[in-house]
Each structure stands twice: as structure tokens, then as C-alpha cells.
Amino acid sequence: MESLGDTLWDIVICGTGLQQSLLALSLSRTGKKILHIDPNEYYGGPDAAFSLQEAEAWVDRHASISSGVFRSASITKPEGSAGLSFSRAYSLALTPQLIHARSKLLSQLVSSRAYKQVEFLAVGSFFTFKPSTDPEQKPTLARVPSTREDVAFETTLSLKAKRGLMKFLKFVLDFEGETQLAVWQPHANSPFNEFLQQEFKMDAELQKYIITLTLSLDGQMSTRDGLAIIYRHLTSMGFFGPGFAAVYPKWGGISEIAQVACRAGAVGGAVYMLGTGIKSQEISDNDIELQLTSGDKVKTKLLVQADDKTEGTFSISRLTAIVASPLKGLFESVVEGAPLPAVSVTAFPAGALQTEAGESYEYPVYVVAHSSDTGECPAGQSILYLSALTTPHSQDVLKKALESFLESVGDKQIPQRLFELHYEQGRGSVESKASGLIFTLPNVSPSLAFDDAALDPIKTAWGVVMGEDASNTEYMAFPDREHADEEMSDE
């Protein structure tokens, strides 16, 4: 067998995050010589999912780093860890994302045949947190209606308010039509909430519902972006079946897709090396020579890597909590014939929470709950992924949100918190960079719902690798492999 150094590689891909992995998938039928490495000992990069031990090791590495995608990582066990199961019973996603049914990612997984390796679960209800007005009563969660049937059966809005909501939903479903464009284009760049208020006379309550559906972390998107996001949600609703608009891959979300994509790359002949990074590189006219941390020296025509620097101040604060309760009320299917959801979303609207010092936190906070059906925790427990825009008080606010949330969902007792992971996650550049023989994929902003825009740089990179062949080859479209089921064995 040839050694790594004897081959002139067509491409070396560094990192096994979703983007690099999808690139490997896109090239898996080309017969090109691909070397795919990752300095980590695990797949997934920033999209990885961890067992408890892996999370602890990861935290050790990121506790004190002040640059890079992740920082300020720590673990707390507020009520002792008596109920925790063994380490590998958990799979905590670093970047939990739900995928809308109409997402291009799913159609690419289908056309490339990789979807068969992934089990998708339904994302169910979206809720808005309602603080209690009466000190005797606990806070509640109000389900956000997003279909005609939801609105008709909802019990708290007035008839008039419901008509307003229906008009808005109908408007969005055809927001690129002529009449509709005339209404919103003049306001395309102004704040979405203002548009909702002025054009649809939506009061604060209804606006909160709509903002929840956008999953916006700063609650301040433009009208154009807001309409596009709601459109995606509404058109995804019912697309794969009644009662849900988005899906979540079992066993760790996006990390599972990354692994499946790498597996496809391996079946296609790519060589995989974990625990291997690039020590140094020497660029000449026609190739790059890479000194790997494994001691190997390899030559390649193209190097693709991800940007691991963060730019700007945009950063998300995260709190991932393992809770000793199945929280069944969050995972009910509301519509006959709908699958039982494994994920639900709750938004604390901007201004709903205060810091210790009594200041109002002016951004939304999201709690994405995962049941044990996701395979991310054992039965009888759930995982709560909280996210909020980073401010000096955001970690504080996340703790508050978790407490209030558990208060609202707990039946008789407040569910016990077994394990909490805290960290901050930044965003890198938004543009890919191609400089000579190196292509750098952008470090896409970690949104709560997968953004199809992340797929474009991958196709661009694919085009660079394919060269002239790109124009007569269809992207991410493959026939079934013969004996596909025999080759792809589960790890």
C-alpha cells in the first residue's frame, strides 16, 4: 500500500465539521484522491456531540481559551450527579440545530442517498413563555399556532386577533406575490416588529408568537429576513407529515449527518485520519506540501479548511442541562396521525427575563428541549439546550431562564438538574476565501435552525475541485450503490 507521502492528493480536507463532511460526501463518487483529517479525536468539529467524558475533556481544553469558536466553557452539577447514567448514555450536541422540512440540506441528503443512514425525528410544538400574573400561580407555556387549525383551536386569543394572525399567515405564504411585494418592499430593511405592528396591527402578544417562530437570537431582524424565515416555517409545516415543520437527526443532530457524510466519503475511497492536524505548510506553484502532526508529509493540489477564528462581537451563550424528568408535556403530538415529537422549542420573549441586578435582558432566550427519543440521554431524562445572545449578564440570564422554565413544566416537583454545560460560541467570517490552492470555508453563524446559506460555500469548493467537470456533473446527485447496505456497517 502506498504511504501517504507517495500520493499526490487531489484534495486534503481539514476538519470534519458539517461543511467539510458534506464536501467529502459531494466528492465521494468522483474517484478523486481525498485525504480527510481532523486534529480532534472525534468527528464533527464544532458540530460534534459528546458523551459526558468527552464533554469534560472538551471543557478542559476550552475553559481558558479566549479566541477560537468556543470559549468560557465550564461544567456544574448543581444538585449532585446521583441520577446521572454512564458517560456514553449521553450525546450532547455542541451546536444543536433543527432542520426545516423544506431545507435544501434534506433534499441534498436525499439526492446523494445519504439520508438512508440518518433517522429523523419530528420537531413538535413551539411555545412562548408566559410569566405568571398571580404570585400564587406558576408561569405557563403558550403554544404558538402556525396552521389554520392551530389558530381555530387556540383558546387565548380574541376572534379579532386571530383574524389578524390568519391574514398575516396567508400574506407570508405568498409574500413574493405582486400585491404582497408592494406592501413590504418599501419596509424591507426596517425592523420586522415594526412592520408587524403597522401593517398587521399586531399587538405585543401576537408579535411575540411570530418572533418565536423566527428563532431569532437578537430579535431584531429586517422585514425581508423575517418574512423569509416565517415562510420557511409555514411551507415546511406538514411537508413530511401532519403536525410538524422541522426534523432533528437522532443520536446527536448535525453531528450525525457529518458522520454519515464522512462514512460516504470513506466508502468512496477517501482516507480518514482523526487526531491529525496540520503543523506547517509549504506552498509552491502547483501544490502544497503539508507537514502533518502525525509526522507524515503530504502533497496536495488543494487544501480545504474551515475558518476557526471569530470575528465581530456576535456570540451565543449556551447552557446545556440534563434534567431528571421526561417532560412529557413538551413532547405531545397535537394532531391525529402526527408522529410523537422528540424536540420542542420555547422562547422567552425579549424583556421577559431579568438579571440578578434587576436589569431587563432585552433579547429573546430559547430553550430547545430534547426527549430521550433523540438518543441523546437515557429514558426518564431530557436535555434542555438554552441559548441567548452574549452580554455581560447572559450566563446569569440563562440560569434564570432554566429555573423559570422548569417551574412552568414541572408537575408536582421541579425536575432535578443533573449536569450543566456552559460555554460561548462565536461566529467567524461569513465569506469563504479562496487564495490560490487554499480554500477556507466560512465558520457559519450557529443559528438554532439550519440555514441553507451554509450550503453555498460547499458547492463552491466542490466546483473548485471538479474544475471543468463541474459544468456537466450534477451536484450531490448519486444513484444507489449496489450492495449499499452491506458496505455501510454501523460503527
Add this chain to the structure above:
Amino acid sequence: MADHSGVSHGVARTSRERTAEQKLVETEKITKYRELEDEVRAAVVRNEYTPELFQLTSKLLRINPEYYTIWNVRRRSLISGLLSKRSAGSSPSKASPSTSPTATTTTPSAASSSSSSTATPPVPESSTAGKSSSTADEPAFPPSNPGDETAAAEQKDREILRLELDFTIPLLMKSPKCYWIWNYRLWILQQAIERLQVAVSRRIWEEELGLVEKMLNRDKRNFHAWGYRRHVVEQLESSSLAGASMVETEFEYTTKMIRQDLSNFSAWHRRSKLIPRLLDERHADDMVRKDFLDRELNFIREKLNVGPEDYSLWYYHQFLMLNLLNYVGHPTIAPTLTNDERAAYITREIDDIKDLLEDYPDYKLIYEALLDYTLSLCQVEGRKPDSSEKEQLIEWLRQLKRLDPMRDGRWTDLERDCGLLKLGFGKN
């Protein structure tokens, strides 16, 4: 290497052109089919209802489940030998020549009439060779006493009937709307009632209800499935299956279906048909009935509020209004309402529907309803429309002419009938 031969966009292309080879394959298939069919028909002509014939019908029906005559052949095979003989005391066989039709022309929704016409041709016990034991490989042991014999016979029948139900399932998956398969299922289910113990046949029918629910989940507005469901529920409620009323769960089921899709006309229709019996079984007094009416009006109001374009919703609203208006000689929800109370209800409905116009100015069904109900109100109050009502009627008719110009003649007729033209209001 990417291989795209024969594949376009990852999907195999289905070609209309047939190669010579494909034509050959098809000709062979047709020949085999004809041979199979001939074999079956020959055996029928010779009156040889053997287990072999039974197997042949399986083959043929798998290829062509629409061939209803063959379903009959299968029925006769079962009756003439595979199923146990019915003793003299049990339901009499309606003797008739072997060409008597069984349930060949009824649709599933009218199936209750078909199940009683299982005419069985007389078959001599000893004649045909190879006739006898069950399809399963059961040893035929001589039963020691009559009681055992009955129990053994019933057990055999049960297995055969279950196998028959299983047989139809893959056929249904392929041809979910084939009447003949559903008819056959109903016939088998009726056999279950006639041949098996109540507890056993009841469970089989309950499973059938589960199957109908699956069908309705797949296609919520499958009109035939709703009819089939009605028949299944009727049987489950009947004494032959030791049944009790299911009106409450059926009513709840319509709510569930509406929750899934407001436009489910069949669900609304079923709901309306269940109400009289529902209220009777609840022994509802006048107050309870009035409360029920209020709730149903509220229920439909919320639906119309979000779906004013939907005809099935207006249909149900009309049903409730007719309850208020057409109470002479019809069972209605709240029969003892006074005239004043009825007028008050109609007035409220008119006011609520007018609210819809604030946000939905271009839905013709709203104007039609306002027109209808205003005229009904006048009828109830025994008067003609007053001047402000007339102005509104003219305005609504104007809107209807704008929104539904195809029926311009109708709107003009209405104008005339209401005496609105003469007054010179509203031209065109």
C-alpha cells in the same frame, strides 16, 4: 466514478417505449395469466371447488384484484369445503344454483345489505376428490364428542378467516380503492359474526376499526372510508357483537379529524348525523340542549373565523341554523326554544358574521350567509325586511354580483323577489 447511465437526476427513467425483449416478456405474462384464468374457469364449470382451485384464485387475484368473479369463486371455495359445515340448526343456507351472485355490485358504503345475501350453492358432501381439510397443515383427527367437534370447527374457521383478512392486506395496499377487495373483507367479517364466538368476532371487528382509522389518516377525506367506518361502527354497536353505543367516541373522532383539517366535509357531515342520538343518549334536558347548541355555534364560529372561504364550514353553520328554523317535524337540538329565542340566536349570528367582513371583505360565502339569514330572521319574526335591512341586502347583493358574476342572474332574481328593484335602490 459518477455513473449516470440509465439514471437521470438519481431517478430511473420510466420509458413508454418497449423494446422487443420487453414485448416478449409481456406476451409471456399475458399467456400465463390467460392460462391461469382458463384453469379457474374450467374448474368452476366442473363444479370442482377444491383447495387447489382456492390456491389458483389466490394467484389470479394477486395479479388482478378487480376480477370480481374470481372473488366469488373464492367465496364458494370457502363455503363449499374449506370452512366448516354449518349444522342444521344454525343459519339456513339459501339453496340456489351455483351461479347465484354474491355481493358483487354493492359499494362498501352500502355493504350492510350485501352481507346478508351470502347465498351458498348446495355441495354434496362426498363427491369431489381432494375436498376436505383446512388450508393449514392440521391433522384431521376424529373428534371424540360433539362439543369438541364444534370447538375444533370454530378454531379452524377462525384461522381461515384470519388468513383471508391477511390475504387482502397487500392487495389493499396496492389497490386501496378497489371495491371488490373491500366487499370481500366485509363478507369475511360477516362470516366471523356468523361462525365465531362473540368475543372473538368482536375483536376482529375492533381491529377493522383500527384499519379504517389508518386509511382515514392516510386520506382524511376518503368518502368511501367514512362510509365503511360507519358500517363497522354499526356492527360493533349491534347485539351480534355484544355491542354498546359508540356515539360519544364517534363524536369525539369527528372533532379529532376536524382538528387535523378544518376542510373535512365528511367529518362535519358525520358530526351532524350523530348529534340527535348523542343528545338522546345523554338524556339531555332543555338546558343541556341549549348549552350544547351554544357550544356548537361557538365551535363553528371559531372555524369560520379562520376559514371563511371554506364551504364545509358554512355547510355546518347552515345545519345549525336549520336546527333553529326547521324545527317542525324534525328532531332538532333544542326543540323547545321560543320564537323570540330563535330570533335572538339568528340576530347574534348575523352580527358575528358581519364582524368577519371587517377583515374578509371579498369572500362571497359571507355575503350569501348574511343574505340567507337576514331573510330567515324576517320569516321567523313574521315580517318583511325593514328599510335598513333592505339597504344591507342591496349592498350584499351588489358584492355578490362583483364576486360571483357567473350567477348574476340569480342575484338579480333575488333582488326582484325581495322587492328591492322596484324601490330604485342599487342599479346594475
